[in-house]
């Protein structure tokens with residue numbers, strides 16, 4: 001993740017947009033709460049390797 005995203009200047013705002021699309025997608029496909037929070041927690045765990 002660090003190598004793929006380093007230097008791309010991904011901002012807090014970009015990250016928020018990405019997370020909104022992710023949540024919207026999980027909603028659209030009616031993913032259950034347990035799995036929804038597993039997925040968002042995993043994504044959040046990677047945030048620090050991408051957002052500069």
Ligand code: HEM
Pocket residue numbers: 004005008010014015018042043044046047050
């Ligand atoms: C947890 C969230 C994310 C994951 C798991 C993820 C995963 C990946 C992976 C696996 C790659 C391909 C690396 C490679 O094969 O070389 C990639 C590339 C890329 N990611 Fe992410 N990414 C995430 C978030 C983001 C965000 C938030 C942005 C920008 C807003 C972003 C922008 C990009 C761009 C521009 C590329 C390069 C595409 C290319 O060169 O073809 N990513 N990402």
